[in-house]
Amino acid sequence: MRVLVTGGGGFLGLAVVRELLARGHEPTSISRASHPALDELGVPSSRVDLTDETAVFDAVAGHEAVIHTAAKAGVWGDRRAYEATNVEGTQHVIEACLRHGLGRLVHTSSPSVCFDGTDHVAARNDLPYAERYLCAYPETKAIAERLVLKANGRGGLATTALRPHLIVGPGDPHLLPRLLAKGRRKKLAIVGRGDNEVSLTYVDNAAAAHVDALEAFEDEGADAPHAGRAYFLGQKEPVRLWDWVNEVFERVGVPRVTRRVPFPIAYAAGALCELVWNATRLSGEPPMTRFVASQLATSHSYDLEPAERDFGYSERVGLTEATERVVASLG
Numbered sequence: 001m002r003v004l005v006t007g008g009g010g011f012l013g014l015a016v017v018r019e020l021l022a023r024g025h026e027p028t029s030i031s032r033a034s035h036p037a038l039d040e041l042g043v044p045s046s047r048v049d050l051t052d053e054t055a056v057f058d059a060v061a062g063h064e065a066v067i068h069t070a071a072k073a074g075v076w077g078d079r080r081a082y083e084a085t086n087v088e089g090t091q092h093v094i095e096a097c098l099r100h101g102l103g104r105l106v107h108t109s110s111p112s113v114c115f116d117g118t119d120h121v122a123a124r125n126d127l128p129y130a131e132r133y134l135c136a137y138p139e140t141k142a143i144a145e146r147l148v149l150k151a152n153g154r155g156g157l158a159t160t161a162l163r164p165h166l167i168v169g170p171g172d173p174h175l176l177p178r179l180l181a182k183g184r185r186k187k188l189a190i191v192g193r194g195d196n197e198v199s200l201t202y203v204d205n206a207a208a209a210h211v212d213a214l215e216a217f218e219d220e221g222a223d224a225p226h227a228g229r230a231y232f233l234g235q236k237e238p239v240r241l242w243d244w245v246n247e248v249f250e251r252v253g254v255p256r257v258t259r260r261v262p263f264p265i266a267y268a269a270g271a272l273c274e275l276v277w278n279a280t281r282l283s284g285e286p287p288m289t290r291f292v293a294s295q296l297a298t299s300h301s302y303d304l305e306p307a308e309r310d311f312g313y314s315e316r317v318g319l320t321e322a323t324e325r326v327v328a329s330l331g
Contacts, residue, residue: 001104002026003214004063006093007070008045009035011173012108012164015207016067017043023211030059031070050089060096065104067210068093068148071141073174075292076277076285079136086140090147098155104217106210107148109161111232111300112138119299121197125231125306134291145230152228158217160311161230162209165300168322169203170329179245180330183254187287190242192263192297198241199234199301202322209233209313216311225310232302237319241296248323252330266293 003020007013008029014037020027021041029038030048038045048055050070060066072085090107097105114120115138116130129146133139145161152159168175182188213231217224246256270293273286307313317325 001064001214002028002062003065003067004060005029006050006066006068007031008043009033009038010069011169011171012167012203012206013069014038014171015169015203016069016210017041019204019207019211020067023215025211028063030056050092051084053092053095056089056092057096057099060093060100060102063100063102065102065106065214066093066097067106067108067214069108069210071108071144072137074137074285075135075289077136082136082140086137087143087147090144094147094151094157094159097157098151101155103156103158103221104214105148105151105157105159106213107145107159107161108210109145109148109163109230110138110141111163111165111302112295113142113145113163113230115295115300117294117298119196121299121301122303123232123301124303125229127232134294135289138291149228149230153222156221158222158224158227160213160217160226160228162206162213162233162307163230163302164201164206164209164233165199165302166234167201167203167206168326170325172203172326172329176248176326176330180249180252180254183245183249183257186255186259188257189259189261189266190257190296191261191266191293194242194260196241196297197238197299197301199232199238200244200319200322201234202317202319202325205235205316205322206233208316209307212313213311226307229310231307231310231313232304233307233313234302234304235319235322236304236315238301239319244323248327248330251327263293263297266297269293 029045
């Protein structure tokens with residue numbers, strides 16, 4: 001298939017592009033910036049802002065499917081910027097698919113759309129959306145996900161949403177580099193009990209799941225078992241977050257995290273930081289927010305059986321191998 005990947009130069013997007021190529025598809029990419037890695041792969045790419053409806057419409061033309069990985073991520077920032085990219089941008093992608101008569105749209109969502117501040121252990125797809133959100137990212141991703149799923153069946157378009165949790169792997173520009181930087185400065189602390197269980201997602205597994213979901217529309221389209229539904233993704237084997245972080249730290253020569261902060265104190269500190277940053281319009285991200293404190297202190301692990309059952313997903317890289325590859329890339 002001719003597949004447009006939004007955000008194809010990003011961490012997940014580039015892995016999706018490589019997976020599409022490996023399976024004989026013809027990917028192209030749109031991103032806000034240029035990405036030499038796409039040029040090296042011989043993948044056509046162009047600079048497009050998702051908020052530009054006309055540009056998105058033109059980019060979608062000539063394709064048979066879209067994998068929509070592009071989004072504004074983060075835990076802090078102007079709410080309007082999140083709405084513009086995550087909500088309006090996703091709506092532009094949906095409308096372009098409908099106007100050009102595309103048959104398939106796979107959307108990258110986030111487990112945070114369901115995060116309500118409590119432990120989620122081996123959670124399945126019936127976990128409800130959160131009733132309130134502590135920052136703009138999960139709230140706007142929830143709106144976008146609903147838009148995508150609601151579009152299933154319109155004009156013959158088949159849609160699904162995937163929710164990979166804590167994507168890791170070589171080339172990760174976000175999660176581990178930030179943890180390592182704080183660890184080296186001894187600015188990291190275990191929030192809460194320290195025994196919380198989380199699902200990681202190795203980047204190649206997340207990419208394979210997106211292409212699995214795309215290909216599984218082949219026979220039934222908008223009537224496929226996964227059409228109009230959202231799915232959590234992660235490794236089959238969850239980890240104890242702080243044990244895993246300390247294992248990686250030890251192996252790359254970074255001091256173990258031993259300092260502990262009770263969750264109520266971290267949450268209160270996050271609330272205070274948000275108040276100060278909003279009142280004084282300080283630049284940059286606060287050192288703590290309520291959302292980050294809650295995420296660090298709670299469990300988030302997910303059951304892969306629905307994805308395996310409904311669109312044939314299978315884990316390509318297990319946790320042990322994924323950890324080995326992560327450590328090797330950091331060395």
